[in-house]
Amino acid sequence: MRVVNAEQMRQIEERAIHHYGIPSLLLMENAAWAVVEEIRRCLPQGQVDFSGRKAVILVGKGNNGGDGLAVARHLVLQGMDVTVFLFAELKELKGDAALNLCLFQGTTGKCFVIEGEKQRRLTRLALAQADVVVDALFGIGMRGALPSLVEEYVDQVNRAPGWVVAIDIPSGVDANTGKVYRTAIRAQTTVTFGLPKWGLFLGEGPEYSGRVVVDPISIPASYLEDEGISAFVLTDDDVRKMLPIRTLKGHKGTHGKGILVAGSKGMSGAAVLAGRGALRSGIGLLQIVTPQGIAQEVDTAITEATIWSAPGDDFLNEEAWSVILKQSEKAQAFAVGPGLGQNLEFTLVLGDILSSLSCPVVLDADALNQLAIEPDLLGLRNGQGPLILTPHPGEMARLCECSVEDVESNRLDLAVAKAVEWEAVVVLKGSVTIIASPDGRAFFNPTGNPGLGTGGTGDVLTGSILAWLAQGVAPLEAACLGVYLHGKSADLLAGEYGWSGFTASEVADKLPKVRRELELKSNTGKEGMSLWGCDRFGLK
Numbered sequence: 006m007r008v009v010n011a012e013q014m015r016q017i018e019e020r021a022i023h024h025y026g027i028p029s030l031l032l033m034e035n036a037a038w039a040v041v042e043e044i045r046r047c048l049p050q051g052q053v054d055f056s057g058r059k060a061v062i063l064v065g066k067g068n069n070g071g072d073g074l075a076v077a078r079h080l081v082l083q084g085m086d087v088t089v090f091l092f093a094e095l096k097e098l099k100g101d102a103a104l105n106l107c108l109f110q111g112t113t114g115k116c117f118v119i120e121g122e123k124q125r126r127l128t129r130l131a132l133a134q135a136d137v138v139v140d141a142l143f144g145i146g147m148r149g150a151l152p153s154l155v156e157e158y159v160d161q162v163n164r165a166p167g168w169v170v171a172i173d174i175p176s177g178v179d180a181n182t183g184k185v186y187r188t189a190i191r192a193q194t195t196v197t198f199g200l201p202k203w204g205l206f207l208g209e210g211p212e213y214s215g216r217v218v219v220d221p222i223s224i225p226a227s228y229l230e231d232e233g234i235s236a237f238v239l240t241d242d243d244v245r246k247m248l249p250i251r252t253l254k255g256h257k258g259t260h261g262k263g264i265l266v267a268g269s270k271g272m273s274g275a276a277v278l279a280g281r282g283a284l285r286s287g288i289g290l291l292q293i294v295t296p297q298g299i300a301q302e303v304d305t306a307i308t309e310a311t312i313w314s315a316p317g318d319d320f321l322n323e324e325a326w327s328v329i330l331k332q333s334e335k336a337q338a339f340a341v342g343p344g345l346g347q348n349l350e351f352t353l354v355l356g357d358i359l360s361s362l363s364c365p366v367v368l369d370a371d372a373l374n375q376l377a378i379e380p381d382l383l384g385l386r387n388g389q390g391p392l393i394l395t396p397h398p399g400e401m402a403r404l405c406e407c408s409v410e411d412v413e414s415n416r417l418d419l420a421v422a423k424a425v426e427w428e429a430v431v432v433l434k435g436s437v438t439i440i441a442s443p444d445g446r447a448f449f450n451p452t453g454n455p456g457l458g459t460g461g462t463g464d465v466l467t468g469s470i471l472a473w474l475a476q477g478v479a480p481l482e483a484a485c486l487g488v489y490l491h492g493k494s495a496d497l498l499a500g501e502y503g504w505s506g507f508t509a510s511e512v513a514d515k516l517p518k519v520r521r522e523l524e525l526k527s528n529t530g531k532e533g534m535s536l537w538g539c540d541r542f543g544l545k
């Protein structure tokens with residue numbers, strides 16, 4: 006599914022209204038229905054009956070406020086006790102928003118205009134009793150920080166016991182960057198219209214938006230699939246199509262041979278975990294190359310891989326590297342980095358790896374740190390074969406010679422720019438990992454949870470990507486598959502353990518199960534519209 010910035014969404018909306026002829030009021034009405042349906046799902050056991058329930062709707066002066074007023078009307082008509090707090094003068098509302106104010110005023114719902122501090126008691130009482138709070142203050146039209154009048158109330162809203170549903174984007178979150186200037190509404194659910202906005206996946210957006218639900222509000226699919234939009238969010242449907250197809254006659258030879266160069270003294274676990282990630286992702290043959298000083302440990306821990314005990318005690322030495330390069334010519338995929346340590350021998354050979362191996366090469370961890378010393382080495386790849394880099398923000402900062410803050414405040418643009426410049430697939434890890442392609446496209450990953458923040462999970466990911474490459478999956482898709490399933494695996498574990506306490510080996514071991522679940526899930530059309538798994542936000 007494509008992901009847009011505010012301007013792109015505005016253009017799509019414009020075309021839907023003026024070229025396709027959909028009345029803007031109908032879009033607003035559809036948007037309101039989508040929110041009402043989501044409110045029904047949020048109430049305990051998806052209660053069908055709204056009567057006796059209380060809702061507070063916070064309304065701004067723009068069309069986001071208009072959506073909120075339409076929601077308010079539907080909730081009143083369905084029996085809810087609804088109070089609207091208007092953060093604007095009545096006369097400020099224009100067009101569809103003004104009409105919806107008028108329609109709401111014709112119902113039994115209550116409407117108060119917030120003018121300053123003096124309504125604080127009223128809002129506090131209403132918020133304390135509300136089952137649902139709807140944030141319709143600002144949508145994609147917001148620029149900069151929330152106005153101070155609104156800010157005075159945000160804290161109250163965020164402490165309210167009811168379910169907070171944001172319309173389109175939580176107010177205070179920048180739709181393009183996810184930046185929160187001072188404060189923002191913290192929603193449990195965000196219902197976004199047309200296509201999801203960049204800001205839901207960047208900066209602080211994910212923290213504030215909760216579970217994201219996308220509704221097309223009847224905008225034609227051809228507009229939502231505009232080729233000019235180059236950012237995407239991965240969905241089950243997308244990723245299922247990337248899975249390689251196995252045939253009855255398949256055997257370990259056809260399931261691909263991958264070489265993993267990993268581990269050093271004290272870091273044998275990295276080689277084991279990456280190996281486990283590869284085997285659990287279905288690789289046919291895995292050869293782990295590791296220094297002889299730790300080869301026995303690795304061999305004992307991972308019986309299914311062939312272990313090449315290579316020259317070198319603590320680290321692989323020069324002699325080892327020359328044989329590795331020669332032997333890897335026949336591999337279908339090559340990954341290097343996990344637990345390798347930083348040493349001179351590797352620095353010297355990195356350029357040769359890039360310039361001589363024609364199979365897809367994955368560089369992770371210490372390989373990226375070495376590369377950061379001499380980023381110009383990337384030029385040696387120069388069309389020799391596919392390259393995948395899997396930096397976390399610290400490694401990316403070193404590679405780009407900037408600060409981690411620079412990386413984090415500019416994740417999307419930086420990942421894309423570097424993927425294009427380096428002609429590599431860049432997997433920029435984070436709470437929302439971005440997979441950027443050399444052709445300028447970028448994919449946000451919606452799976453995973455903070456439980457992945459534990460040693461070894463990155464190694465598992467590298468092994469998994471290696472396995473998909475070895476099975477013949479194209480580099481971009483292999484990276485997407487690896488990242489998405491790795492996150493799903495963690496989400497499955499979070500269902501049992503919450504967001505902490507599961508281990509990297511467990512993440513690897515759940516990979517076949519989540520892959521199988523994905524294969525079995527039929528395409529119902531509606532699935533994939535809800536972007537964050539419930540597990541991520543502990544909703545169920």
Ligand SMILES: NC(=O)C1=CN([C@@H]2O[C@H](COP(=O)(O)OP(=O)(O)OC[C@H]3O[C@@H](n4cnc5c(N)ncnc54)[C@H](O)[C@@H]3O)[C@@H](O)[C@H]2O)[C@H](O)CC1
Binds near residue numbers: 065172199
């Ligand atoms: N995308 C669609 O197809 C549809 C979107 N809908 C909803 O409309 C909003 C966007 O509406 P818009 O009126 O353009 O913007 P806002 O409601 O976000 O309000 C903008 C309003 O506020 C002023 N403003 C902006 N920044 C600030 C600030 N920092 N402080 C104070 N005031 C500010 C600005 O000047 C405007 O007056 C979209 O999100 C959807 O919810 C449709 O209803 C359905 C179709």
Ligand SMILES: [K+]
Binds near residue numbers: 141174175
């Ligand atoms: K909003």
